[in-house]
Amino acid sequence: MKKIAVFSDTHHNYEFMLETVLTVLPDAVIHCGDGCDDTLYIDRILPVTPVYRVVGNCDYNSTIPVTTTVTIEGWTILITHGHRYFGVREGNIDSLVYAAQEAGATVVCYGHTHIPLYKEVDGVTVLNPGSAGIGSHLSWGLLTLTEESLVWDLHYMGEK
Secondary structure, three states: OEEEEEEOOOOOOOHHHHHHHHHHOOOEEEEOOOOHHHHHHHHHHOOOOOEEEOOOOOOOOOOOOOEEEEEEOOEEEEEEOOOOOOOOOOOOOHHHHHHHHHHOOOEEEOOOOOOOEEEEEOOEEEEEOOOOOOOOOOEEEEEEEOOOOEEEEEEEOOOO
């Protein structure tokens, strides 16, 4: 079993993300862009924890990729910010689902909208943790994977 903390849109307000990671001590961290360099602090304080990150539309001059895929516990996950996929800002996730299918992924994690989402479409689990850095309802997701199951738990700042 692997616990993956999923964040997005920290926008250089990384304190909530760091506090969460130090409390949860996940097996891995995913950051879906817009503040991807904020994860460098995780690299420093938990150097053995894998961190998977992608660039968002507000991550200027970054050399981090726009998308990446990772396989954890047999699940292939497409990670992206979402800003380069048609209709994502308006809530249309069809292009994300298609991109995941093309990549051979059964899970896609994205951000950009600052709105949490869990949806299953055509064999793809679509996850958005919301914003961990901007807004009055900071959120993140805990993705728990075994070879047989996927569990998504959305958490808000201040919840126990």
